[in-house]
Amino acid sequence: DTLDEVVDRGTLRCAVVLDFPPIGYWNDNNEPAGFDVEYCKDLANSLGVEVDLIPATWSERLPLIVTGRADVVIGSTSDSLERAQTVGFSIPYAVFVSQAIVNTDSGIETFEDMRGKKVAAGVGTVQEQWYEEYADDWGDDYRYQGYQSENEVFLAVEQGKVDAGMTGNIVAGPIAQRFDNIELGPVLPFTADYVSMAGPRKDVSWLNYLNLFIQQQVRTGRYEELWAQFVGSDAPDLTVGGVYY
Amino acid sequence: MDYFSGLQLKDLGFLAEAAGRTLLISGVSIGIGSLVGLIFGWLLTVLGRTGRFLLNAVLDVFRSIPLLIQLVLFYNLFPIIGFSLGPFAAGTLVLTVYTVALVSNVTRSGLESVSPDLRRAARSLGLSYWQDMRHIVWPVGLRAVFPAWVGVALSVVKDSALVSVLGYVELLRASQTLITRTQEPLIILAIAGAFYFALSFPMARAASLYEKRWAQ
Amino acid sequence: MDYNFHWQPVIGRLPDLLLASLDTLQVAALSIVLGIVIGLLLAILRMNARGRWTPLQWFAVAWIEIARNTPVLFQLFFFGFGLGAWGWHLSPFMIVLAGLSFNCAGYLAENFRGGFQSIPDTQYRAARSVGMSAGQTYYHIIIPQVLRKVWHPLTNQIVWAVLMSSLGMLVGYQELTGSAQYFASRTYRIFEYFAVVALIYYALVKLILMASRMLGWRLFRSEGGV
Amino acid sequence: MIDITNLHKRFGPLHVLKGINLTVDKGEVLSVIGSSGSGKSTLLYCINGLESIQDGSIRVDDTEVHHPKTDLNRLRQKLGMVFQQWNSFPHLTALENVALAPRIVKGQSKSEASERASEQLNHVGLGDKLDSYPHALSGGQQQRLAIARALAMEPSLMLFDEATSALDPELVGEVLDTMRMLAREGMTMICVTHEMGFARDVSDRVAYFHQGIMEEIGPPEQLFNTPQSEHTRAFLSKVR
Amino acid sequence: MIDITNLHKRFGPLHVLKGINLTVDKGEVLSVIGSSGSGKSTLLYCINGLESIQDGSIRVDDTEVHHPKTDLNRLRQKLGMVFQQWNSFPHLTALENVALAPRIVKGQSKSEASERASEQLNHVGLGDKLDSYPHALSGGQQQRLAIARALAMEPSLMLFDEATSALDPELVGEVLDTMRMLAREGMTMICVTHEMGFARDVSDRVAYFHQGIMEEIGPPEQLFNTPQSEHTRAFLSKVR
Ligand SMILES: Nc1ncnc2c1ncn2[C@@H]1O[C@H](COP(=O)(O)OP(=O)(O)OP(=O)(O)O)[C@@H](O)[C@H]1O
Ligand SMILES: Nc1ncnc2c1ncn2[C@@H]1O[C@H](COP(=O)(O)OP(=O)(O)OP(=O)(O)O)[C@@H](O)[C@H]1O
Ligand SMILES: [Mg+2]
């Protein structure tokens, strides 16, 4: 199985998304950095192997697993049931709330204001899928635009091509700070976005290993530490009350 | 914490390195692709009807499907059939096949452009088929299509930008990375564009001058 | 490798994909039309550049050379984020249209120039010598012959535009490739979707070539067809 | 009919015609001979207004060809011209080739133009080729087509620029015969030619051009049998 | 020297040569005339083994040309050939054009081949063009180059296929002069030609071809002055 293969090979092929600061980004030495990148390194350490980081776009994440080019994706992958038909998921390793960033001229304050406005998200993100549920209701007021990367979404909002972009709350903050004409928009009425690591669907022992790794990260306080380092606020609770995973 | 930073001098180095990778992947593809394409082009002039039709049909497929699709398809196909290729290997393979498809066409028309009279003249001096090929047909035919070949090579260099969709960090992908970090699309795109232009324009020019001289 | 192909979802989406291929054809057709018009203008400007160059001719030459010497994808990005930085906002459709038209105009301009230059001078002189005006000469004598000369490269350019419109995916336009990627992003069965899309492109290209041959045969039967 | 005085023509630094004086009368047939590059074709183009001139004047029936007010398209209808090659329009049938200019330049109706065109084609012996495209005609037939096309504009002067030199030897005859027929019918003609036989038999006068200068002009017997200039002698000995 | 009996050549359904019988002796100069498409070029190609034949035989110095065992490349060294057009190798200088075949076919050393090549070029009057590329030579010079190239293989028979018909009238003379020189030197020659003057002056015999049949053959005076066949008469009257 993958676990043996990784140990034999001596490298862990870990896919990350690098246009999603602070979770994954290129630092000013043009090297990968961020919360997910540190997780990849920790995972490799736990196995005693080298890490081989594979930069991916949103829509490339799962094909990398399906076609066996990566051992694991640590890329803010929301654990939807549709996706679970294609890849296997670990227990959640982080949780986000979906939030909009808006152009200062857009006049958007609430989610309802986004009706009739141009709204963007990355192709293949959960925001895109959840937002599409409003398509039938809104009719012509539903004006959605997909982009290849989160970064293109930010650029589009910044340049005023679209009125709002949908992303995770953690990313939204820094973006709004960085650009003069972007500000934080409404928190989106979507369910909380539990994100998991993804691995080959049938490889249960590998998924088990990943589950344990996530447990250990929280137990040892590494989770809190990295969250504080990159996101800067309190690390969110990874459990859901009233049900077993 | 600031995850973004302005454009720095060392970013130019980053772009230069990526430009090197653009040259590497297109150079390898053009090199191998041209060799194989020469052979296929020659085959197209000597094969029988069916052979020619079949070979043409196969090569034609690669000219009739967007390169982007070919790249994504092959990149995903190899692991499925059992061996995993990195972006560089997969990109090189697809670009090479693409080059073969284009070069074989160019070669064929070059060889066919050598007039039968010229070949008769060579044969009438007692040159054998292979001597005729080696000393007359290849040099004359290939010289005639050299400019077209340069055109093919340059289009492969430019199309190598598409390998970026596989995650291979060539010039265009590198500029995207920098755009992500610096949010300065205009200047970075201008640098990338200038690089392609500086590579392509002089070569295209030289080839067309050569063509004019040769046409006389 | 134990990969199981899932074709069912793709088959289910086939009608959507075929609809999307109409978008592909539409953007390709429009950019070819624009490319022809602009390409003709550029060719005429460039051909008239004898001796001293005017700014207009510099413009034409710059357009032609940039279009031919940089990647199409670069040109699309430029019309996408590049212009955006100046506050010009093009919709993804407009980005693809502008990028492909820009590119086609540059390539076609050179084809047209070659076409014009391949018409022997005596054709022009023969027409003028029977009293035709310059306009009449172009309309009745030169253009029909140039059209025949550029028919083949023009067909190639149309095919090229169809193939290259697939880059629409990378700038957010949902033509055939973009839609396929969009649908595939649900189940992540990229290979299956793209395999089907490859077939559709192949069929489109063959259709275009056939149409061009038939039309060319009708138009140019005077010279034994194309 | 034609009156050329002190004609100078330059292509940039190249001085191609260096002061030509020449008169051609109505009904006269003038042959122009001379080696390649001596300016023969250029002379015809200047007469037709297809090339500008730098000095001197050309008058056709008292119209100054290069006067800015001259309506060249009108003038050219008087001057039929036949070139060495590539001169039939390849995308039109023989009939359309001939009928086009009368229709769009003279404004004849389609049926009138067609009728006259087929008369002209009969005249040059192409009555059975009305609907053929040029690529289906032999070189000689194409040249006769070009003659018919020029005649359809009812010109009063015909200019021939080496009309036979691109033809196979066997096809030369039929074109020369057509030109002979025109000469007999009294057409005024200037023929640049390499066919010394034709020049000798048909012309009223022959002019020899050498490097932009009309070295010698006179009746054919005189020019061929007792050439005055050394250059003429050298040229004639080369072309036999 | 050459012995052709009952030669038949077909291109698919097209019967191009219909039973040719012809003997050419050593030192003889034979001119072949006839209208376009009558099979003259095809005859030369068959003699040279560049085209297969369907019936009959061609023997050169007692070697059966189309016998499967015949080493054609060897045979062709005996048979120099000059074509109508475009037959100098455009990528080689004049010297290399001439020296190539002796070097790679006959295995001469580079210096030996070059030396002989420059002799041959001198012979045809191109001594000052050794290092010129064909595109810098006039048509007549290119044809003389082609003759030198053939001569460099020291052939015992030269085949000329309308060697002058693509040339400007002024350049024809120099090539014909070279051919005359060869004839004087005693070379055996078969010349397909449109130049009746040459055929009359230089040949020992002239053959007239018509639609794949050798209609008439004889000394030039006889063929030109008292042609026997009606077709010959018609042809001669057309080419003057
Ligand atoms: N458009 C042009 N621009 C520059 N030079 C020209 C042009 N047309 C002709 N010439 C030059 O003018 C000279 C005379 O040319 P012209 O065609 O009149 O000669 P010609 O006597 O007709 O020769 P030929 O017998 O080869 O047709 C030549 O040196 C030619 O190169
Ligand atoms: N390779 C070929 N395939 C088919 N037909 C051919 C081929 N070569 C020649 N022919 C035909 O054979 C006939 C004789 O051709 P050939 O070239 O021998 O004529 P020719 O007497 O040399 O005429 P010309 O004076 O035009 O050179 C022509 O009808 C020609 O079309
Ligand atoms: Mg001329």
Ligand SMILES: [Mg+2]
């Ligand atoms: Mg022949």
